Amino acid sequence: MADRGPRLGARVLDSIAALVLVIAALVVLGDGERPYAGLAIAWFVVWAYDALTTACLGATPGKLLVGLKVVALDQTGRVPPATAAKRGAVDAAFTVLPVIGWGIWLSSTLTGALGRGVADRAAVTMVVPKATALPIASADLAGYADGARAPRRSRFGRVGDLDVRARARLRRLVDAPLLAAAIGLLALAVSLPFSTALLIVGSSVAWVVLFVLDETRRVHRTGTTAGHRLAGLVIRDGRTGQPPSTGRSFARALVLGLTLYVPPLWLILGLPSVLMIRFGETGRGLHDLAGGTWVVADPTLDPELQRQRSMRMRLGQAAT
Known part of the structure; x- marks a missing residue:
C-alpha cells in the first residue's frame, strides 16, 4: 500500500502544478472575474491534468515523482482512459474546493486502512508503489x-x-423512511423564498430531535442500524455485551446527533471522535463513551462473512 506521507506530498506537488495551469487558463480566457465560470474552468483544467497524465503515464506527475502509480483493481496495465476520466473528475471537484474538498480528500484517503479516497472508490482504482505487481484483486483487499x-x-x-x-x-436512511422524509422537508424549508433564519434553525433543531429519538429506539431495540447491518457491525453495551439500555442509547444518540448535525461543534466533537476511532486502541468515539458502547463485528455472523461485508462497505458495494 502507498504510505500516507508520499500520498500527501504527491497531492501538494500536483496541486501546485494544477494551480499554475489554472491561472494560465484564466489569464488566457479572461474569466477570472466571473466566479462560476472561473470555477468551471478550474475544474476542467484540473480534470484534464489528472485524467490525461493518469491515462498516458500511469499516474499524475506528483505521484510519479514520489514513486507511486494508479492501478485499476482486477486489471493489469495502465488505467483505462474511461477510468482515468472518472477518477480525474472526482479528484478535480475536491481540488477546486480548497477547504471542503481538501478536508474530504484528507479524511477519506488518510484515515482508511487502504488509503483509497473517494476518487479511487468511484473509479475502482488504487494508488500503490510503482514496484507493486499486478493485478490487485478486489477479493484480496480485506487481507491487504x-x-x-x-x-x-x-x-x-x-x-x-x-x-x-x-x-x-x-x-443510515436505508430503512428509515421517516428520517428520509424529514430531510426532504428540511431541504424544502431552507429553499422556500419566505424562509427566515428562525425557520431554518427551527427546522434543523427538529431534525436533530427526530434523529436522536429514532437512533435511540433502533439502537436500544436491535443494537444496530441499517448501515451497521450492511457492514456486519453491531452496537454493544460495554457492561452487558447486549444492545444498550434506553438511557445509554439516548446518551449515545444525543452526542452523535450534535456531532454530525451541528456545524459549530464539528471541531469540538467531530474531529476528536474521528481521531479516537481511527487511532485509539479501543476505536471508540465520544458518542460511544457517552453511551458506554462498543461498535464491533456481529458475533452471530461467520467471521469470513463479516469480513466480506466490511470490505464491500469499504468498496461502496454494500448490498441492501
Whole structure:
C-alpha cells in the first residue's frame, strides 16, 4: 500500500502544478472575474491534468515523482482512459474546493486502512508503489487491509474501523423512511423564498430531535442500524455485551446527533471522535463513551462473512 506521507506530498506537488495551469487558463480566457465560470474552468483544467497524465503515464506527475502509480483493481496495465476520466473528475471537484474538498480528500484517503479516497472508490482504482505487481484483486483487499492495520479487538469481538463505520453511517436512511422524509422537508424549508433564519434553525433543531429519538429506539431495540447491518457491525453495551439500555442509547444518540448535525461543534466533537476511532486502541468515539458502547463485528455472523461485508462497505458495494 502507498504510505500516507508520499500520498500527501504527491497531492501538494500536483496541486501546485494544477494551480499554475489554472491561472494560465484564466489569464488566457479572461474569466477570472466571473466566479462560476472561473470555477468551471478550474475544474476542467484540473480534470484534464489528472485524467490525461493518469491515462498516458500511469499516474499524475506528483505521484510519479514520489514513486507511486494508479492501478485499476482486477486489471493489469495502465488505467483505462474511461477510468482515468472518472477518477480525474472526482479528484478535480475536491481540488477546486480548497477547504471542503481538501478536508474530504484528507479524511477519506488518510484515515482508511487502504488509503483509497473517494476518487479511487468511484473509479475502482488504487494508488500503490510503482514496484507493486499486478493485478490487485478486489477479493484480496480485506487481507491487504488487515496487513496494513492490525485488527483491534475487544472482549465483544473485532472493533469496527473508522472508514467502515463512516460509510455505514451514510447508509443510515436505508430503512428509515421517516428520517428520509424529514430531510426532504428540511431541504424544502431552507429553499422556500419566505424562509427566515428562525425557520431554518427551527427546522434543523427538529431534525436533530427526530434523529436522536429514532437512533435511540433502533439502537436500544436491535443494537444496530441499517448501515451497521450492511457492514456486519453491531452496537454493544460495554457492561452487558447486549444492545444498550434506553438511557445509554439516548446518551449515545444525543452526542452523535450534535456531532454530525451541528456545524459549530464539528471541531469540538467531530474531529476528536474521528481521531479516537481511527487511532485509539479501543476505536471508540465520544458518542460511544457517552453511551458506554462498543461498535464491533456481529458475533452471530461467520467471521469470513463479516469480513466480506466490511470490505464491500469499504468498496461502496454494500448490498441492501
